[in-house]
Amino acid sequence: MVLRMWRVAVFMITLSVLGIWLYEAWSFALGPDPGKVIIDRLGLGALVLLLITLSLTPFQKVTHWKGWMLVRRQLGLWAFTYALLHFCSYLVFVLGLDLSSLGRELQKRPYIIVGFIALLTLFPLALTSNRFSMRKLGKHWKPLHRLVYVALIMGLLHMFWIVRSDIREWLIYALVGLLLLMLRLPFISTRLKQKKGSKAKLK
Numbered sequence: 420m421v422l423r424m425w426r427v428a429v430f431m432i433t434l435s436v437l438g439i440w441l442y443e444a445w446s447f448a449l450g451p452d453p454g455k456v457i458i459d460r461l462g463l464g465a466l467v468l469l470l471i472t473l474s475l476t477p478f479q480k481v482t483h484w485k486g487w488m489l490v491r492r493q494l495g496l497w498a499f500t501y502a503l504l505h506f507c508s509y510l511v512f513v514l515g516l517d518l519s520s521l522g523r524e525l526q527k528r529p530y531i532i533v534g535f536i537a538l539l540t541l542f543p544l545a546l547t548s549n550r551f552s553m554r555k556l557g558k559h560w561k562p563l564h565r566l567v568y569v570a571l572i573m574g575l576l577h578m579f580w581i582v583r584s585d586i587r588e589w590l591i592y593a594l595v596g597l598l599l600l601m602l603r604l605p606f607i608s609t610r611l612k613q614k615k616g617s618k619a620k621l622k
Contacts, residue, residue, distance in 0.1 A: 422486055429490045440460055455512065458513070461501050461508055462502075462505040462534070464501040465501035466592060469567070469574060470571070472498055474595075474599055475494070476488070476491070477602050499544070502538050505534075506535070533573050534574070534577035537574045537577060544570075571596050571599075575592060579593070
């Protein structure tokens with residue numbers, strides 16, 4: 420019951436954030452350029468959700484609470500959803516749905532290419548996040564889902580390219596991302612597993 424409530428709570432929180440932003444846009448509370456605010460918030464939201472998703476495995480190893488892993492797939496899908504909405508809002512608010520100008524924008528602003536690569540990398544992960552795909556892909560499922568690290572790096576590079584005049588906030592996300600990637604290095608990951616095993620024996 421507790422775990423079910425936990426999953427519902429995570430779903431409601433991530434959904435309500437979108438609802439709050441839409442309400443603020445509808446009530447003209449986002450300033451003179453609400454489109455830009457929405458684009459920026461969705462992009463940052465996607466990055467934060469991706470970092471949270473990647474942090475769940477280390478949390479589970481340290482705390483031994485299975486609730487972290489129960490919401491990992493859900494948060495991964497939410498990260499993709501935010502990233503997709505980020506791109507769609509760019510098409511609406513910046514390009515005015517004029518897809519013919521997308522090519523020119525890509526040439527003038529290469530950071531869009533980097534962000535688009537991150538989105539494309541997340542797409543197959545979202546598509547294959549179900550149990551059916553896990554069974555069909557078998558041993559190939561895990562290597563495929565390691566593309567999430569590529570998505571994280573591309574997402575951080577995309578953000579850096581946009582805010583490079585003031586990277587103080589970006590550094591926080593980059594350091595968290597670096598830590599999460601380092602925790603997945605074989606020798607560090609093995610030590611975490613060994614500590615988990617020793618604690619289990621003591622119990």
